[in-house]
Amino acid sequence: MSESTRSNLFRYVYTNGFSLQVANGEVIIRFGLAEDPDEPEILHEEVGVVMNVQNLKGLSVTLSKVVESMEKTVGEFIEVPENYSLDIDEAIKRAESKKSKE
Numbered sequence: 001m002s003e004s005t006r007s008n009l010f011r012y013v014y015t016n017g018f019s020l021q022v023a024n025g026e027v028i029i030r031f032g033l034a035e036d037p038d039e040p041e042i043l044h045e046e047v048g049v050v051m052n053v054q055n056l057k058g059l060s061v062t063l064s065k066v067v068e069s070m071e072k073t074v075g076e077f078i079e080v081p082e083n084y085s086l087d088i089d090e091a092i093k094r095a096e097s098k099k100s101k102e
Contacts, residue, residue: 013046022092027056 017034020027032045051059071077 011047015046017043019043019045022094026050026052 013031015031015033017032017040019030019032021030022028028048028050030043030045030048032043032047034040034042035044036042067077
C-alpha cells in the first residue's frame with residue numbers, strides 16, 4: 001500500500017501475546033498482555049484484528065520476510081514455542097467442526 005489515512009481511533013498497542021480464532025473464512029487475532037509470567041496463557045486483551053484469508057496470507061508473507069531480514073542483521077531470535085502451532089491447529093479444528101455442524 002502506498003498511501004494511507006489515519007482514523008481518529010488509531011492507537012499503538014504494546015503486546016507480548018496473542019490469541020487466534022478462525023471463523024467463517026476469516027481470522028480474528030487478539031493482541032494483549034500476558035501479565036503474569038506464572039500464567040502466560042492468561043491474556044489481557046487490548047485490541048482485536050479481523051481479516052480475510054487473503055490479507056492474512058499477505059501479512060504472513062510480509063512478517064516472515066521482516067523476521068528473516070532482522071535475523072540476518074541481529075542474529076536468530078528466541079525459538080517460537082511449539083504450542084503456538086498447536087494452538088493454531090486447534091483453532092482451525094474448532095472452526096471446521098463448528099462449520100460442519102451448521
